[in-house]
Amino acid sequence: MRFPRQLTLELTAKCNFRCPYCYCVWHEYPALAKPELDATAWRTILDMCAADGVTDLLFTGGEALLRSDLFEILDHARRVLPEARLSLFTNASRLDETLIKKFRRRRIHLATSLQGLATYGAMTGTRRSYRRILAVIARAAELKWPMAVSMTITKANLAEAADMFAAAALSGAQAIQVGPVIWGGRAAACPSLMISRNAWEEVKRRIRALPDAHVPYTFCDEFICSCRADTPRPLLEKWADKNRAPCPAGKTFGVVGPNGLYRTCLHAMPTGIRRTGCAGTPTETAKGEKK
Numbered sequence: 001m002r003f004p005r006q007l008t009l010e011l012t013a014k015c016n017f018r019c020p021y022c023y024c025v026w027h028e029y030p031a032l033a034k035p036e037l038d039a040t041a042w043r044t045i046l047d048m049c050a051a052d053g054v055t056d057l058l059f060t061g062g063e064a065l066l067r068s069d070l071f072e073i074l075d076h077a078r079r080v081l082p083e084a085r086l087s088l089f090t091n092a093s094r095l096d097e098t099l100i101k102k103f104r105r106r107r108i109h110l111a112t113s114l115q116g117l118a119t120y121g122a123m124t125g126t127r128r129s130y131r132r133i134l135a136v137i138a139r140a141a142e143l144k145w146p147m148a149v150s151m152t153i154t155k156a157n158l159a160e161a162a163d164m165f166a167a168a169a170l171s172g173a174q175a176i177q178v179g180p181v182i183w184g185g186r187a188a189a190c191p192s193l194m195i196s197r198n199a200w201e202e203v204k205r206r207i208r209a210l211p212d213a214h215v216p217y218t219f220c221d222e223f224i225c226s227c228r229a230d231t232p233r234p235l236l237e238k239w240a241d242k243n244r245a246p247c248p249a250g251k252t253f254g255v256v257g258p259n260g261l262y263r264t265c266l267h268a269m270p271t272g273i274r275r276t277g278c279a280g281t282p283t284e285t286a287k288g289e290k291k
C-alpha cells in the first residue's frame, strides 16, 4: 500500500481535555489507540511517507503536545520531507511563545480550535476560559506565525457561533474552519449535541453577515459521514445530500492512528475492530483543577 499525498498522523490518544463532541474514534473503538507507537516507529512511518511522496502531513492526537518526544518526531519529519507542508493541530493548552517560535523555526504550521466563549469550559470538559486560547492565537499572529482555527458547532455553543468566529478573526487567526458536530467518537454517545441542518444554515448566514475581517474561512458541510458503516440509518437518511461531492477518503488523504493502523479517514476504521462503547458523556466534566 502507498500512502496518499495528504496524511494525518495521530501521535497519541492522550488528551488533557474532555470535549464532549470529540470525534476521535478510540472513544468507541479503544483497540485503535493502543499500544501507542514510540518515536522510533514514527520515524519509520515518516521514512515511508518520504518514499511515497507525501506532500502534506498533519500531526495531531489526542493532544500531540503531551508527547515528550514530539520534537524528535517533528525534526525527523522535517529532515526526510524537507519540502513538505508540515502542520500540527493542538488544543493549545500548553502552547506558549517559546513553543510557537520552535514551530516557526521548523516551518511547522499551527492549528487549534476555539470551542466556545461562555461555553468554553463545557465544550472542553475543563475549567478553562476562552481568554487564554484567544491570547495564544493573538501572540502567534504577533510572532508572524498565525494559527488556523477550527470551530465545531453543537447545540451548546450554537448561540455564540458568530461571536466565536469574530473573536478568532479579531485575535489574528490565519484562517477559520467552521463545521457542525458530526456523529462519531464521544459525540456518538451525545446525540443531544447534534444540530439541525436549518440551525447550521443559520450559523453560516450569521457568519457571512459579519463585517469582513479579511480572514479566509471555510464551512465543512460533511455532517454525517458515510465512511462510518455503523452510522444509524435514520441519521444517514436525514442528512443525505445528493449534491455532496464523492468523498476522496483514502484516495488523496488518509490517517495513521496512535498504534500505527492506517485508516482512510478520521471517522473510518479498519475492518475487524470491535466497538466497545464510548468513554465520556456530555455531562461529564474534568475532575479537579484546571488541567
Ligand code: SF4
Pocket (backbone or CB within 6 Å): 015, 016, 017, 018, 019, 021, 022, 023, 024, 061, 062, 063, 091, 124
Ligand atoms: S477534541 Fe478535545 S478531547 Fe478530543 S483530542 Fe481534541 S482537545 Fe482532546
